[in-house]
Amino acid sequence: MTSEAPTPEAVDSFRSKLRAGDMVGAFWTIKQLRPEDAAMMMLRAGFGVAYDHKRNIKHFWTRTQADIVEACRRNTDGYGLRGKDV
Secondary structure (H helix, E strand, C coil), X not given: CECCCCCHXXXXXXXXXXXXXXXXXXXXXXXXXXXXXXXXXXXHCCCCCCCCCCCCXXXXXXXXXXXXXXXXXXXXXXXXXXXXXX
């Protein structure tokens, strides 16, 4: 796992994987990050995120997984799932 916050380039790469429907690539990218950084990546990619480091992290990863699957199925990112333009 990396301990650096996601760079704009990393966020763009993650969003490109989502829009291409590359579920494996998107999951690999997000799982390389600490939960705090993964939450930031998801936020910057347009997803709604509920993350509290004091609570059970399982809920965060379950929600993140569902969001990534849905975005890849629709070939969009979090903004597209919400119906907003980037």
